[in-house]
Amino acid sequence: MNPLQLTREEESKLLEIAESMLPKAYAVYSKFRVGAAVLTEKGNIFPGCNVENVSYGLTICAERNAIAAAVAAEGGDKMKIKALAVVNAQNISCSPCGACRQVIWEFGRKAVVIFQGDRGKQTLSIEQLLPSGFSW
Ligand code: THU
Numbered sequence: 001m002n003p004l005q006l007t008r009e010e011e012s013k014l015l016e017i018a019e020s021m022l023p024k025a026y027a028v029y030s031k032f033r034v035g036a037a038v039l040t041e042k043g044n045i046f047p048g049c050n051v052e053n054v055s056y057g058l059t060i061c062a063e064r065n066a067i068a069a070a071v072a073a074e075g076g077d078k079m080k081i082k083a084l085a086v087v088n089a090q091n092i093s094c095s096p097c098g099a100c101r102q103v104i105w106e107f108g109r110k111a112v113v114i115f116q117g118d119r120g121k122q123t124l125s126i127e128q129l130l131p132s133g134f135s136w
Contacts, residue, residue, distance in 0.1 A: 004112040004123050006083050011114060014039055014085035015121070017047050021062065022089045025049040029056060033089035036062035038070045041080040041108075046070040062086060063100040067107060081108030086115050093118050101126065105133035 014037045021035030027050055034050040048066025052059045060068075063086055070079050084104055088094050095115045096104065104111050104126050111126040126133075 004125060006112050006114075006123070010039060010083065011085070011123070014045065014083060014114060015087065017045055018062075018085040018087045021047045021049040022087070025062070025089075026051045028052060029054070029059075034062035034086060034094070035088075036066040036084060036086045038063075038066045038081055039083040040070055040074060041082050042074060042078075044070070044074065046073060061097060061100050063096050064103050067103055071107070079107060081111040083112040083114065084108075086113070088116060091116060095122075095124075095129065098130075101130040102133055105130050109133075 017037040018035040025033035027033045036048045046069040050062045
């Protein structure tokens with residue numbers, strides 16, 4: 001077990017599935033392909049990729065695409081994120097954007113996030129990535 005309560009097997013499976021999504025990304029504008037995978041508390045894994053649009057602001061990040069798939073399958077009231085992995089085809093340092101951090105937080109206050117850091121894969125909790133997420 002690593003310090004953030006994710007087994008090595010869970011971590012490698014999530015990364016493998018996130019990587020497998022890279023060819024499916026629709027990144028015709030940025031050319032920056034992103035893949036993600038969500039592990040839910042129930043033990044299911046849902047993949048996602050980024051989906052861009054000619055109206056650039058409509059772009060959906062890979063993380064939110066995977067989370068939407070998890071909600072659609074398990075139900076929004078029940079789905080809780082245990083962990084999420086995000087990778088990119090260029091293997092450059094890239095953590096989830098602010099909007100995705102808020103959406104991850106919505107569905108998993110204790111979620112673990114694996115991403116490409118400055119020196120290889122990095123694991124942080126969503127609390128570390130988004131202290132004091134928005135709520136009212
Ligand atoms: N993108 C993601 O899918 N996830 C991230 O964590 C960062 C950015 C996408 C959005 C856009 O399609 C492309 O990467 C460039 O910003």
